[in-house]
Amino acid sequence: MERLIEEIPNFFTIWNVIFLAKAMGVTFLLTAIGCLVGFSVGGLLAIFRKTKSIYLLPLRIFIIIYTEIFRRVPFLVSLLLFFYVFQIIKISDDLFLIATITVCIIATAYIGEIIRSGIESINQTQWDAATAMNFTYYQTLREVIFPQAWKVILPPAFGFFIMFIKDTALASQIGVMELTFAAKILNNKGFSPLLSFGTILILYFILSFPLDRFGKYMERKLASNRN
Amino acid sequence: MGYTLVYTQVLEFLPYLIKGAWISLQIAILAFFGGMFFGLILATIRSFGNNISNKIVIWYVTFFTNTPQLVQIYFLFFALPEFGILLSPYIAVLLGMTLNAAAYLCEIQRAGFLSIRQNELDAAKTLNFSLFQQVKYVILPHIMRVLFPPLSNHYIIMTLGTSMAAIFGVEELTGRAFNINSETFRSVEIFSITALIYIVITFIATFLLAIIGRYFFKAKIRIIQ
Amino acid sequence: MPQIEIKSINAFYDKLHVLKNIELNVSKGEIVSLIGPSGSGKSSLLKMLVGLLIPKSGKIYLNGNQVNFKNQSDLRTIREQIAIVFQQYNLFQNMNVLKNVCIAPTKIQKRNPKEVNEQALTLLEKVGLKDKLNSYPDELSGGQQQRVAIARALCLNPQILLLDEITSALDPELVKEVLDSIRLLASEGMTMLIVSHEMNFVKEVSSRVVFMDEGSIIEINNPKNIFEKPKEKRTLDFVSKILKEK
Numbered sequence: 001m002e003r004l005i006e007e008i009p010n011f012f013t014i015w016n017v018i019f020l021a022k023a024m025g026v027t028f029l030l031t032a033i034g035c036l037v038g039f040s041v042g043g044l045l046a047i048f049r050k051t052k053s054i055y056l057l058p059l060r061i062f063i064i065i066y067t068e069i070f071r072r073v074p075f076l077v078s079l080l081l082f083f084y085v086f087q088i089i090k091i092s093d094d095l096f097l098i099a100t101i102t103v104c105i106i107a108t109a110y111i112g113e114i115i116r117s118g119i120e121s122i123n124q125t126q127w128d129a130a131t132a133m134n135f136t137y138y139q140t141l142r143e144v145i146f147p148q149a150w151k152v153i154l155p156p157a158f159g160f161f162i163m164f165i166k167d168t169a170l171a172s173q174i175g176v177m178e179l180t181f182a183a184k185i186l187n188n189k190g191f192s193p194l195l196s197f198g199t200i201l202i203l204y205f206i207l208s209f210p211l212d213r214f215g216k217y218m219e220r221k222l223a224s225n226r227n
Numbered sequence: 228m229g230y231t232l233v234y235t236q237v238l239e240f241l242p243y244l245i246k247g248a249w250i251s252l253q254i255a256i257l258a259f260f261g262g263m264f265f266g267l268i269l270a271t272i273r274s275f276g277n278n279i280s281n282k283i284v285i286w287y288v289t290f291f292t293n294t295p296q297l298v299q300i301y302f303l304f305f306a307l308p309e310f311g312i313l314l315s316p317y318i319a320v321l322l323g324m325t326l327n328a329a330a331y332l333c334e335i336q337r338a339g340f341l342s343i344r345q346n347e348l349d350a351a352k353t354l355n356f357s358l359f360q361q362v363k364y365v366i367l368p369h370i371m372r373v374l375f376p377p378l379s380n381h382y383i384i385m386t387l388g389t390s391m392a393a394i395f396g397v398e399e400l401t402g403r404a405f406n407i408n409s410e411t412f413r414s415v416e417i418f419s420i421t422a423l424i425y426i427v428i429t430f431i432a433t434f435l436l437a438i439i440g441r442y443f444f445k446a447k448i449r450i451i452q
Numbered sequence: 453m454p455q456i457e458i459k460s461i462n463a464f465y466d467k468l469h470v471l472k473n474i475e476l477n478v479s480k481g482e483i484v485s486l487i488g489p490s491g492s493g494k495s496s497l498l499k500m501l502v503g504l505l506i507p508k509s510g511k512i513y514l515n516g517n518q519v520n521f522k523n524q525s526d527l528r529t530i531r532e533q534i535a536i537v538f539q540q541y542n543l544f545q546n547m548n549v550l551k552n553v554c555i556a557p558t559k560i561q562k563r564n565p566k567e568v569n570e571q572a573l574t575l576l577e578k579v580g581l582k583d584k585l586n587s588y589p590d591e592l593s594g595g596q597q598q599r600v601a602i603a604r605a606l607c608l609n610p611q612i613l614l615l616d617e618i619t620s621a622l623d624p625e626l627v628k629e630v631l632d633s634i635r636l637l638a639s640e641g642m643t644m645l646i647v648s649h650e651m652n653f654v655k656e657v658s659s660r661v662v663f664m665d666e667g668s669i670i671e672i673n674n675p676k677n678i679f680e681k682p683k684e685k686r687t688l689d690f691v692s693k694i695l696k697e698k
């Protein structure tokens with residue numbers, strides 16, 4: 001304990017603080033890009049998954065396989081697989097890029113599922129009314145379904161944002177300079193693990209907690225609105 | 228490109244990997260039931276405890292659900308020795324996963340308790356059910372039907388989570404993939420096979436859980452989402 | 453030439469044979485009432501006519517043209533001419549009353565928004581909802597929602613109107629109002645298919661009454677006869693049951 005207190009001034013040097021702030025930025029960026037891409041592409045997947053046309057059947061099968069695969073492989077394994085695939089195809093050896101692509105691919109699979117179940121939560125009567133008035137599938141989604149479904153989609157989506165903040169910790173395994181990797185470096189430099197890992201636990205908490213709160217707040221508010 | 232995928236060499240390691248999958252399964256099951264038990268205690272405190280104990284449980288859950296499991300385990304593995312507590316990799320991972328699971332499973336179980344409807348209990352009382360009968364015929368079936376799908380879901384998430392044990396040197400499925408990788412350097416082949424094994428074992432788990440849920444608890448679980 | 457010709461239609465929900473060999477002709481300006489126990493397929497018949505339930509066999513002619521249910525443009529055509537008021541009203545929950553009425557005419561039929569707005573206001577005034585323009589469906593009673601649904605259907609300017617369980621959610625004093633507007637519409641040449649169990653209403657407005665049971669049409673008769681001396685025993689059983697419930 002005394003050693004710890006002695007160490008604190010040495011640990012929180014300007015250099016270290018900047019170093020950790022940068023790493024926190026990387027963690028945040030990885031998550032933010034993943035969620036943005038996940039929302040857009042996942043939304044598209046959900047939309048195509050619910051189409052009926054026979055010509056789109058191959059696409060629907062592809063979407064089902066895609067979502068099932070990436071929700072059944074550990075993030076770590078997907079990450080390493082992409083890491084080594086990138087080494088073979090030699091497009092890029094930018095670790096941040098590789099991690100970002102992996103996060104995006106997995107986020108797409110998860111958020112696509114959330115959006116799909118949001119769409120499915122809307123009563124059939126809404127589809128019937130729209131169809132009977134000649135709305136196309138896409139018009140129905142835009143005018144009727146999504147304006148209702150977002151309330152069902154957003155609360156669990158916040159849960160997944162938090163999950164991604166935490167999962168990006170695994171990007172440390174391929175050497176991306178995010179929070180966890182930063183802590184490992186500090187630890188290797190001789191700072192105590194209690195301080196290195198304890199600090200980033202708090203930093204992760206700072207990133208995640210507001211989202212957690214906001215998600216729960218919204219869930220409560222939307223639930224009470226509906227009744 | 229100059230790289231061709233060769234699976235023959237890696238396939239020789241298949242039995243070795245599958246034995247690793249058993250260890251993954253073991254970790255997942257132990258951590259799940261440990262988490263269930265500990266989570267149940269937390270949920271009970273949360274339901275019946277006083278203000279202070281409530282706050283403690285709330286902060287426990289908030290802390291564990293808002294920080295990465297990997298870092299929690301790092302902390303257990305590297306920081307606890309400073310207090311003279313040395314954990315083997317296996318125990319550190321198991322402990323970390325259990326503490327983490329307890330936070331999530333506390334929330335899930337609590338939501339299950341809260342879903343019991345008073346009017347069902349009243350109905351049971353007017354039918355002169357004893358307390359035991361109320362629990363057996365009204366409360367448990369209802370709770371299980373509500374709890375089973377999210378619990379199953381969390382079990383699958385935990386199965387995937389066991390792969391981070393490899394980072395600490397536990398020789399479960401991913402750990403064994405690491406071992407083969409450093410021996411053969413057939414990385415893409417190894418990790419794709421490993422991914423496939425995870426897909427297979429989680430599918431089997433979902434399938435079994437769906438059957439159990441359907442026949443014992445009247446809970447609906449979709450095998451393919 | 454009948455405006456709608458339904459020829460030996462069979463339709464299914466998965467394995468459930470919900471419409472069995474349906475035969476029915478409806479002429480322009482005619483009001484046909486459908487009666488029958490719940491689950492007999494009345495709603496399904498109406499849904500089939502707007503292409504929400506695709507028949508497995510049989511033919512449908514609209515103004516003499518056969519409808520190909522597999523052809524999107526045919527479906528579009530029938531939906532342009534036939535409007536439906538659903539049993540559950542099916543109002544869009546995310547839109548207020550005015551928007552519910554205006555959206556399809558403006559966004560789908562691409563009519564002039566100003567003109568649509570005026571028509572919507574007139575219709576909503578007619579059904580007594582002028583003060584509810586900005587309310588959302590979940591703030592309205594069943595009867596109010598149903599009147600919005602009627603206004604929404606009429607704002608589409610259809611040739612044919614399908615009304616499902618039209619009087620069941622209406623307050624008694626409103627039944628008369630709705631009845632009046634339906635008579636007015638009929639005099640303007642609108643064809644109507646109405647599901648209703650309000651005997652006086654049915655007797656007064658309809659030219660013919662169809663009795664359905666278990667997916668089949670059992671009897672088609674004029675409104676006086678079907679209630680007073682039906683041809684079929686099943687009709688008699690049903691009619692005497694609803695008379696007793698009164």
Ligand SMILES: Nc1ncnc2c1ncn2[C@@H]1O[C@H](COP(=O)(O)OP(=O)(O)O)[C@@H](O)[C@H]1O
Nearest residue numbers: 465468470488489490491492493494495496497
């Ligand atoms: N969307 C549906 N899917 C499956 N079965 C349905 C559906 N809608 C109605 N049914 C069934 O079809 C039968 C006829 O229903 P319906 O047409 O609503 O009868 P009615 O309007 O005369 O009460 C009933 O047995 C009903 O349960």
Ligand SMILES: [Mg+2]
Nearest residue numbers: 494495496539
């Ligand atoms: Mg009906």
